[in-house]
Amino acid sequence: MAGAGVKLLNKRIRSVKNTQQITKAMKMVAAAKLQRQQGQMLAARPYARKLTELMQQLVSQTEVMDPLFEVRPVQKRLFVVITSDKGLCGSYNMNIIKPAHKAVDQSIESGVETAVYAIGRKGAEYFRKRGYTIHASHEDFGGEANSTQGKTVGDTAVGAFLDGTFDEVRVVYPSFVSTMTQMPVDQPLLPIAPEAMEGDTEGAGLDYIWEPNQEELFGVLVPLYLRNRVFMTLSEAFTSEHAARMTSMSAATENAGELIEALTLQRNRERQAAITSELLDIVGGANAL
Amino acid sequence: MARTFKVVIVTPEKTAYEGESISAVIPGLAGYIGIWANHAPLVAAVAPGLVTLKKDDAGNELRMAVGTGFVEVSDNVVNLMVETCETDSEIDVARAEKALERARGRLTDMQAEIDRERARLALQRAEARVRAAKGK
Incomplete structure (x- = not known):
């Protein structure tokens, strides 16, 4: 008969195996989502690049001033912080929240009224609990970017910028470097900085015909450009999220495997010890006869 | 001189089309724009x-039925950046016609000015889809 310790160990091994199955499934789901989101991000890049190029050309060739380009002395600042809605993705959220928290604190210290625009439940909860001003939050984006979200977030930011609620809007999000690496990035969104649009343009200096005219083109292009930028940012952040989840779930699966191995070893040892002591009992009993 | 030029159509979802063409007719804000090879930068x-x-x-x-966007022409390359792009084979004619009917109906009922603009755009899109699918 196996001892009570063996029974207990068997129970633990079963429970760890169950957990491992769950983490394995989650890893697979994250991998599938990562692939889809990454595909979407890559497919969207040509459009974003062309739009930026056009913007650069228009800015370099015209004196048109759009209110969205207006640089005001910063008295009120908004931080858009993109995190995930769900956990189980390792240090992903903390990697964003930490630099964001620091940036917000610095901004407050320098005498600027600062608010947070939280995208993702984790970030919203974090800043809400600590009593920061939350301008708005979205907790239902579900890790899949679409252009409606880009429009919603972009229009909210633009609206708050135009009516003077905020003089500057910045975005803190995890940029997607590779499946293993995501880098937190803090970049300005509004006002649109013409010099921030890096990269050289081929067509610069060409004598374009503008149809209907530059002012009207600007009016159509600016909102489109901004929405697309927000969309691209979201898309990248969500790609990072799935990547982080996949890596952390894969690590969890591995850890569970190691734990199972260690526990199995221990169980076998105890079982053997029990058998040995029983044998000794029997032999001892036989000798006594 | 080149007789053909390159056309690239990109949408936020994907690169919808890439290929050579002899001429292109594109719906501008103020009417259709015809483009041939060696067009001036536009x-x-x-x-x-x-x-x-x-x-x-x-x-x-x-x-193709396209949505709002921009076209940029330089060096015999036509770059179309549009919200949507559907080729004739992708369009369900019956559905497109129904949408057109709906859009027409809505436009005649419409009172408010802002909604009218939206309905007008919807009508334009619906019309383009039907025309693309039927080849007229």
């Missing part, structure tokens, strides 16, 4: 409508 706003690309002298054409 940037124009695109309204929802029908894009027609002439593929060869035999009269083979490609028709």
Whole structure:
């Protein structure tokens, strides 16, 4: 008969195996989502690049001033912080929240009224609990970017910028470097900085015909450009999220495997010890006869 | 001089089309714009409508319904950046016609000015889809 310790160990091994199955499934789901989101991000890049190029050309060739380009002395600042809605993705959220928290604190210290625009439940909860001003939050984006979200977030930011609620809007999000690496990035969104649009343009200096005219083109292009930028940012952040989840779930699966191995070893040892002591009992009993 | 030029159509979802063409007709804000090879550099706003690309002298054409966006022409490359792009084979004619009917109905009922603008754009899109699918 196996001892009570063996029974207990068997129970633990079963429970760890169950957990491992769950983490394995989650890893697979994250991998599938990562692939889809990454595909979407890559497919969207040509459009974003062309739009930026056009913007650069228009800015370099015209004196048109759009209110969205207006640089005001910063008295009120908004931080858009993109995190995930769900956990189980390792240090992903903390990697964003930490630099964001620091940036917000610095901004407050320098005498600027600062608010947070939280995208993702984790970030919203974090800043809400600590009593920061939350301008708005979205907790239902579900890790899949679409252009409606880009429009919603972009229009909210633009609206708050135009009516003077905020003089500057910045975005803190995890940029997607590779499946293993995501880098937190803090970049300005509004006002649109013409010099921030890096990269050289081929067509610069060409004598374009503008149809209907530059002012009207600007009016159509600016909102489109901004929405697309927000969309691209979201898309990248969500790609990072799935990547982080996949890596952390894969690590969890591995850890569970190691734990199972260690526990199995221990169980076998105890079982053997029990058998040995029983044998000794029997032999001892036989000798006594 | 080159007789054909390159056409690239990109949407936020994907690169919808890439290929050579002899001529292109693109819906500008103020009316259709015709483009041939060696066109002067141009940037124009695109309204929802029908894009027609002439593929060869035999009269083979490609028709696409596009959404709002821009077109940029330089060095025999036409870059179309539009919200949506559907080729004739992708369009369900019956559905497109129904949408057109709906859009027409809504426009005649419409009172408020802002909604009217939206309905007008919807009508334009619906019309373009039907025309692209039917080849007129």
